[in-house]
Amino acid sequence: MSKLYIAGIGPGSEDFVTPAARKAVASAKITIGSKRALDLFPEVNEVVQLNVKDVQEKLEMAVNLVLEGKSVCVLSTGDPGFSGVLKPIKRIIKEKELEKDINLEVIPGISSLQLCAARQEISWDEADLMTFHGRENSREIIDILDNGRPTIALPSRSTRDMAQFLMDNGVDPQRKVAICERLSYEDEKMVSSTLEGVANSDFTYMCVMMVY
CATH class of the missing domain: 3.40.1010.10 (Tetrapyrrole methylase, N-terminal domain)
Structure with a gap:
């Protein structure tokens, strides 16, 4: 068959x-x-x-x-x-x-969220996993971010748009963020920043954002 x-x-x-x-x-x-x-x-x-x-x-x-x-x-x-x-x-x-x-x-395959957690050396069963795909303007995202656990998220359009949305909805612009860009490739990059910093930076679409 x-x-x-x-x-x-x-x-x-x-x-x-x-x-x-x-x-x-x-x-x-x-x-x-x-x-x-x-x-x-x-x-x-x-x-x-x-x-x-x-x-x-x-x-x-x-x-x-x-x-x-x-x-x-x-x-x-x-x-x-x-x-x-x-x-x-x-x-x-x-x-x-x-x-x-x-x-x-x-x-199943190895998700970029799993690799992000590994690179950041955290147990991903102690984090919230989230995607912005199809829920770019969802208020429930804010509730997830405010529960005291780190959040590992896949942006939809860009990390800049995602950071701006979060700030526009009351999340502290100085909230700590890690950007994992082009995970698993030779030019893989890890950037520690804030929401405000990410909103004023350019990254490729191949990114995962961790919000602490």
């Missing part, structure tokens, strides 16, 4: 790609992912590249290809279950009423 794999590729470096993810790619007839993700898998068979503008289209294609009898692996940055492609794929399967027709296997 054909299978739909959703494989987490880790934060970006091939050092953090799991053997299970490589096995899924090798087993799949077609692998779908961004160029950055596909470049990690020289063993890939047939590829379909996606970008931010056609993610929904390509995820629907993945489901349809499995229905046609092809095994497909969709690559997800980090872990598929945290701001990854697991949620939208499950939504597509549910909307099409295909729960009984799709053989799904989810392969």
Whole structure:
């Protein structure tokens, strides 16, 4: 029976790609992912590249290809279950009423949030994990930040926008922050700052923010 794999590729470096993810790619007839993700898998068979503008289209294609009898692996940055492609794929399967027709296997990956916690030398079960994706203006974020635990967050658009939103909603501009940029790459960078400092700085989109 054909299978739909959703494989987490880790934060970006091939050092953090799991053997299970490589096995899924090798087993799949077609692998779908961004160029950055596909470049990690020289063993890939047939590829379909996606970008931010056609993610929904390509995820629907993945489901349809499995229905046609092809095994497909969709690559997800980090872990598929945290701001990854697991949620939208499950939504597509549910909307099409295909729960009984799709053989799904989810392969976890190492999230950039986990690596951020490791770099900052904290136990991430003692922190709150949060994403700004799809909740850029959510007030519940403020409640999470005020519970006395460190918060590790994935920004949506930029760390600058995230810091400004927090300050606009009453968070102290001098609140301590760590920015982990381009985690796992050779030019990985750790910056200790404040919300105000981050709001006045430029970082790449590949960042994790820890608010203390």
